[in-house]
Amino acid sequence: MVKKKAMAGAVLSLAAIAGLGLSQITDAHGPNKAKFHHPEKAKNVILFVGDGMGAAHREAIRLATVGQKGKLAMDDMPYAGIVHTSSTSAVTDSAAAATAMATGVKTYNGAIGVDPNKKSVKTILEMAHDAGKSTGLVTTSQITDATPAAFGAHVTDRKKQSDIAKQYIEKSKVDVLLGGGEDYWYPAGEPGKFEDHSAKDESEQSKGTEGNLVKKAQKLGYQYVTNKEELEKTNSKKLLGLFANEEMFEQRPEGEGDVYDPVVPLPEMTKKAIDTLSANKKGFFLMVEEEGIDEMSHENNAEKMIKAGRQLDQSVEVAKKYAKKHPDTLVLVVADHECGGLTIEEVDGKDESGDGISKEDGPFKVANSTNQFTIDWTTTGHGGVTVPLTATGAGAKQFEGIYENTHIFNALKKTMGLKK
Numbered sequence: 001m002v003k004k005k006a007m008a009g010a011v012l013s014l015a016a017i018a019g020l021g022l023s024q025i026t027d028a029h030g031p032n033k034a035k036f037h038h039p040e041k042a043k044n045v046i047l048f049v050g051d052g053m054g055a056a057h058r059e060a061i062r063l064a065t066v067g068q069k070g071k072l073a074m075d076d077m078p079y080a081g082i083v084h085t086s087s088t089s090a091v092t093d094s095a096a097a098a099t100a101m102a103t104g105v106k107t108y109n110g111a112i113g114v115d116p117n118k119k120s121v122k123t124i125l126e127m128a129h130d131a132g133k134s135t136g137l138v139t140t141s142q143i144t145d146a147t148p149a150a151f152g153a154h155v156t157d158r159k160k161q162s163d164i165a166k167q168y169i170e171k172s173k174v175d176v177l178l179g180g181g182e183d184y185w186y187p188a189g190e191p192g193k194f195e196d197h198s199a200k201d202e203s204e205q206s207k208g209t210e211g212n213l214v215k216k217a218q219k220l221g222y223q224y225v226t227n228k229e230e231l232e233k234t235n236s237k238k239l240l241g242l243f244a245n246e247e248m249f250e251q252r253p254e255g256e257g258d259v260y261d262p263v264v265p266l267p268e269m270t271k272k273a274i275d276t277l278s279a280n281k282k283g284f285f286l287m288v289e290e291e292g293i294d295e296m297s298h299e300n301n302a303e304k305m306i307k308a309g310r311q312l313d314q315s316v317e318v319a320k321k322y323a324k325k326h327p328d329t330l331v332l333v334v335a336d337h338e339c340g341g342l343t344i345e346e347v348d349g350k351d352e353s354g355d356g357i358s359k360e361d362g363p364f365k366v367a368n369s370t371n372q373f374t375i376d377w378t379t380t381g382h383g384g385v386t387v388p389l390t391a392t393g394a395g396a397k398q399f400e401g402i403y404e405n406t407h408i409f410n411a412l413k414k415t416m417g418l419k420k
């Protein structure tokens with residue numbers, strides 16, 4: 001009798017599971033860590049890189065956006081890690097940091113997908129492609145800038161942006177490429193969709209070294225789009241979207257023509273990339289970078305840094321929505337390094353530690369409160385401190401602990417079941 005009852009209970013709960021779906025069960029329990037809710041293996045991976053986003057950046061974005069009791073989408077995840085970011089130098093740049101995450105190898109600053117001996121190392125994106133998955137790179141920076149580049153290209157110097165573009169379309173065959181940097185896809189004298197020497201930035205002009213790469217991409221089956229409407233409309237499985245000559249924002253100190261207002265906001269690029277890549281039954285690998293956090297921090301511009309950070313968080317929300325319906329999806333949020341030596345301080349006019357552009361910014365309002373805070377900077381360069389990582393979904397447990405940035409590659413490879 002007892003046995004029978006237990007059986008009936010088992011059958012009932014199985015039926016309940018089948019009816020509810022895994023994601024709803026996770027909801028009912030809140031963000032707990034029970035193994036049952038998510039498979040250990042991830043079919044899909046969405047990796048967010050907040051370029052330059054240290055722990056204090058994340059906290060400033062949180063305070064200004066949701067307040068002291070609030071939780072950002074990127075913080076509302078069940079697993080967290082702390083990541084050492086150094087390259088073969090003590091303080092990394094974006095190229096070496098992204099190479100470490102993409103290949104598991106620590107290298108020199110400026111290196112894109114190559115080891116300290118300048119030898120190419122296979123990337124996680126290339127491995128995912130070889131396993132039949134679709135792949136995508138999305139950024140508010142040039143699509144050929146260091147962070148995306150290290151996932152889909154191999155060059156000895158990050159400045160070779162036209163070589164990087166060529167490798168994306170011919171060698172690593174990245175399915176979805178969305179970002180800025182049209183200037184590297186056209187040779188000098190061919191402005192493309194975005195005019196040379198525009199009022200926004202006189203210095204911008206086509207400077208490609210590999211011919212007309214947009215034409216080449218179209219020949220290889222890419223649909224080329226240059227604005228929001230074209231991006232929304234296209235159903236192409238291979239997508240090249242370039243939305244600015246260089247970055248999709250103007251990084252400057254406060255009040256000197258600083259603009260963070262990408263023509264296609266990062267959450268929309270993220271949504272389109274997921275919609276496009278998820279058509280592949282074998283799954284996908286997508287890296288999404290928000291670059292304004294870093295570049296506004298180089299300018300010690302806290303207001304625009306926070307604005308960029310909010311866009312990153314809304315993009316994470318888009319990915320979490322997808323992952324909720326597809327529990328075999330892993331969503332990660334990390335930074336490549338800190339930028340600006342940013343810290344959060346009390347509002348105190350007597351405690352001013354710098355002048356020029358590195359003077360304190362603010363005060364900023366804490367959301368949902370009368371409290372305020374200021375932001376102070378120690379450098380216009382990168383900081384060497386550890387950065388937080390948060391993870392949710394399939395295989396997220398792999399990212400608990402304190403580890404080197406190279407662990408991200410190893411854990412991704414394991415959780416996606418990829419072979420070299």
Ligand SMILES: [Zn+2]
Nearest residue numbers: 052294295339
């Ligand atoms: Zn930087």
